[in-house]
Amino acid sequence: MIVRNIDNVPTVEWGNGLSRRFLVADDGVGYTVTDTLVRAGTKSRLEYRNHLEACYCIEGSGEVVELDGTSHPLTPGTLYALDEHDAHFLVASPHEDLRLVCVFTPALRGDEVHSLDEHVSSAY
Numbered sequence: 001m002i003v004r005n006i007d008n009v010p011t012v013e014w015g016n017g018l019s020r021r022f023l024v025a026d027d028g029v030g031y032t033v034t035d036t037l038v039r040a041g042t043k044s045r046l047e048y049r050n051h052l053e054a055c056y057c058i059e060g061s062g063e064v065v066e067l068d069g070t071s072h073p074l075t076p077g078t079l080y081a082l083d084e085h086d087a088h089f090l091v092a093s094p095h096e097d098l099r100l101v102c103v104f105t106p107a108l109r110g111d112e113v114h115s116l117d118e119h120v121s122s123a124y
Contacts, residue, residue, distance in 0.1 A: 035099070
């Protein structure tokens with residue numbers, strides 16, 4: 001059994017926020033669970049070429065925007081899943097941080113960070 005508290009998990013500055021990595025590849029469960037903070041007013045162009053990801057909003061607000069411009073509001077209780085390695089923009093509201101619980105499969109190593117550029121998707 002694995003039991004962890006947010007105060008004792010590795011925290012990674014991923015580019016526009018923090019990712020608290022509860023489970024990673026070395027844990028041997030095959031997926032990663034993170035508690036991710038996206039800083040207010042930030043916009044991140046992201047793509048996961050090697051992972052599928054689902055994110056559940058637990059706090060704050062923002063939006064996930066498809067490259068064609070389709071926007072999906074994010075508020076507590078909303079989940080989005082990148083089931084086709086979808087390139088997207090993750091945007092936090094200008095007035096509050098966005099907080100997500102995210103699941104990645106296969107599992108992350110745990111040290112991944114983004115290289116953010118508004119014209120090219122950051123991928124890992």
